[in-house]
Amino acid sequence: MKNKESNTERAKTATVKSSVFLTDKQREEIKARLEKIFGEKIAVVNEIEKKLLGGFTVQLGDWYLDASLSLDLHKIKEALS
Amino acid sequence: MPNKITTGAIIGDLLKKLDKVRPEIEAGFIGKVMEVTDGVAKVSGLNDLSYSEMVEFANGVLGVAINLEEKQVGVVILGDYLDIKEGDIVRGIDRLLSIGAGEDLIGRVIDPLGNSLDGKGPVKIDKYYPIEKMAPGVVKRQPVSTPLQTGIKAIDSMIPIGRGQRELIIGDRGTGKTAVTLDTIINQKGKNVVCIYVAIGQKASRIAQIIDLFSRNGALEHTIIVAANASDPASMQYIAPYTGTAIGEYFMDKGKDALVVYDDLTKHAWAYRQISLILRRPSGREAYPGDIFYLHSRLLERSARLSEKYGGGSLTALPIIETQAGDMSAYIPTNVISITDGQIYFESDLFYAGIRPAINVGLSVSRVGAAAQIKAIKQVAGRLRLDLAQYRDMAAFAQFATDLDEKTKKQIERGARMIELLKQGQFKPMSVEEQVVLFYAGTNGYLDDIETVKIADFELAYLDYINGQHKDILKKIRTEEKISDETAGKLNKLLDSFKKIFNG
Numbered sequence: 001m002k003n004k005e006s007n008t009e010r011a012k013t014a015t016v017k018s019s020v021f022l023t024d025k026q027r028e029e030i031k032a033r034l035e036k037i038f039g040e041k042i043a044v045v046n047e048i049e050k051k052l053l054g055g056f057t058v059q060l061g062d063w064y065l066d067a068s069l070s071l072d073l074h075k076i077k078e079a080l081s
Numbered sequence: 082m083p084n085k086i087t088t089g090a091i092i093g094d095l096l097k098k099l100d101k102v103r104p105e106i107e108a109g110f111i112g113k114v115m116e117v118t119d120g121v122a123k124v125s126g127l128n129d130l131s132y133s134e135m136v137e138f139a140n141g142v143l144g145v146a147i148n149l150e151e152k153q154v155g156v157v158i159l160g161d162y163l164d165i166k167e168g169d170i171v172r173g174i175d176r177l178l179s180i181g182a183g184e185d186l187i188g189r190v191i192d193p194l195g196n197s198l199d200g201k202g203p204v205k206i207d208k209y210y211p212i213e214k215m216a217p218g219v220v221k222r223q224p225v226s227t228p229l230q231t232g233i234k235a236i237d238s239m240i241p242i243g244r245g246q247r248e249l250i251i252g253d254r255g256t257g258k259t260a261v262t263l264d265t266i267i268n269q270k271g272k273n274v275v276c277i278y279v280a281i282g283q284k285a286s287r288i289a290q291i292i293d294l295f296s297r298n299g300a301l302e303h304t305i306i307v308a309a310n311a312s313d314p315a316s317m318q319y320i321a322p323y324t325g326t327a328i329g330e331y332f333m334d335k336g337k338d339a340l341v342v343y344d345d346l347t348k349h350a351w352a353y354r355q356i357s358l359i360l361r362r363p364s365g366r367e368a369y370p371g372d373i374f375y376l377h378s379r380l381l382e383r384s385a386r387l388s389e390k391y392g393g394g395s396l397t398a399l400p401i402i403e404t405q406a407g408d409m410s411a412y413i414p415t416n417v418i419s420i421t422d423g424q425i426y427f428e429s430d431l432f433y434a435g436i437r438p439a440i441n442v443g444l445s446v447s448r449v450g451a452a453a454q455i456k457a458i459k460q461v462a463g464r465l466r467l468d469l470a471q472y473r474d475m476a477a478f479a480q481f482a483t484d485l486d487e488k489t490k491k492q493i494e495r496g497a498r499m500i501e502l503l504k505q506g507q508f509k510p511m512s513v514e515e516q517v518v519l520f521y522a523g524t525n526g527y528l529d530d531i532e533t534v535k536i537a538d539f540e541l542a543y544l545d546y547i548n549g550q551h552k553d554i555l556k557k558i559r560t561e562e563k564i565s566d567e568t569a570g571k572l573n574k575l576l577d578s579f580k581k582i583f584n585g
Contacts, residue, residue, distance in 0.1 A: 061126075062110045062111060062112065062126035062127070062128060063108070063109070063110055063111075064107075064108065064109065064110075064111050065106065065107070065108040066106065066107040066108070067106040071107060072102075072104045075102055075104070075105075076099065076102050079098050079099065079101055079102045080095060080098050080099070
């Protein structure tokens with residue numbers, strides 16, 4: 001039950017996954033952008049995900065953003081098949 | 082051994098494909114699967130999803146959202162649901178459920194999502210048509226006035242179907258309903274009508290038989306088959322008729338005439354009932370959901386004849402409903418009867434008595450009627466209907482060998498011969514001009530002195546005779562579309578001389 005509730009509300013913590021650790025400046029910029037889009041205070045948590053190969057992904061409750069290199073490579077693979 | 086393809090050509094092709102790729106950021110809402118039941122998944126999240134929007138599960142299976150609730154979305158899974166686990170990510174793909182239509186579809190067998198089932202490779206798509214669509218409004222339509230010749234004597238004479246009409250085919254199992262639609266499809270050869278056969282919940286072996294039948298009778302050149310057989314998930318059986326209609330609309334919008342057969346809508350209603358019950362929608366009579374009428378009405382309303390301003394195309398629908406024990410007053414049959422422009426009623430009693438097609442002419446009706454017939458057949462069919470109606474009135478007496486007056490005896494004799502005339506074998510559709518000359522002979526008394534058991538032989542010999550030596554009469558009827566006095570005179574002379582040959 002608790003799980004359902006937290007999934008459908010926008011949690012205030014954004015999980016940013018990247019292949020290498022974000023610099024402080026990058027973290028601040030992402031935080032500012034997200035707060036501008038959603039209009040509320042957001043805490044940013046950074047995790048390492050080697051499989052992304054580059055770029056980053058953001059997960060904020062139900063909302064996601066994928067700006068990773070692995071997505072681009074996936075798109076190229078699909079286009080060539 | 083492709084020596085003609087150079088590496089340069091291959092590289093060129095790859096570069097062209099690469100050019101089309103645009104690196105883009107993806108953003109949106111995702112959902113998580115909370116619950117998976119037979120063919121339906123409950124998904125949390127997906128706040129911005131629209132009704133009837135397609136979603137994609139983590140393992141690539143597609144689904145369509147049909148229940149939007151406050152904290153969850155009910156998604157009908159269009160494919161194998163056994164691999165979907167609780168917690169899987171679900172993503173909206175920003176596209177309404179649609180089917181890729183094109184001329185390339187003709188002669189192919191596809192599933193309701195457009196994937197090919199006949200092993201001939203993917204279908205070339207011209208345009209994507211939404212599976213759910215609003216029916217054409219009143220202003221876009223024009224009345225039905227051109228005939229759709231089924232090639233079946235009983236139908237073309239007394240229960241005629243026009244292009245753009247919806248005519249229900251209803252009866253118990255095993256009475257020849259599908260056979261009649263197959264004959265109709267075969268008869269559309271060379272008549273510029275694209276046929277779509279939608280198989281809902283049937284045995285895969287039966288669908289294979291039907292495909293074989295079409296190819297042996299040259300019908301695959303103008304037919305498309307949409308198949309959702311009995312082992313396919315209920316979701317596929319649910320959308321199959323809508324896919325068939327969307328493909329028909331593609332041809333209708335191009336100004337062409339199309340025919341779609343739904344075999345059968347009873348199984349379609351069962352599939353929808355299953356989905357609705359799993360979605361916990363309130364159930365009503367016979368456990369069907371409250372919108373079971375809307376399920377069929379929105380499907381059948383899309384069959385229409387468009388006005389000249391919109392291309393003048395048409396989509397004719399032949400839905401099939403299977404009754405239990407001949408009960409036409411059951412829930413689903415009465416629903417569909419009130420939606421369609423008439424019904425053709427098949428009876429098991431007639432079937433077992435050898436009257437095939439087993440059509441009960443008394444209970445069958447076509448609300449478009451004479452507007453969809455050429456004058457020639459109207460001239461003979463009126464008399465035919467009367468003869469049969471009088472026969473039915475007296476039929477009970479025919480069973481008792483009671484002493485009857487001359488008039489009654491004549492009516493019974495005439496009616497019995499007409500019934501023999503209306504019997505027809507499978508895969509033997511008859512052209513409208515042949516029907517005209519045949520009924521002309523019957524309704525003008527030329528058969529009254531021939532024994533009832535010999536009528537079938539007479540029919541064969543007579544048509545052979547006309548096709549062999551008097552083809553010009555058939556041509557005249559076909560071009561003039563009526564029986565002029567001259568043609569009538571010629572037919573009278575012809576019949577007199579033929580009967581001498583037949584009897585002598």
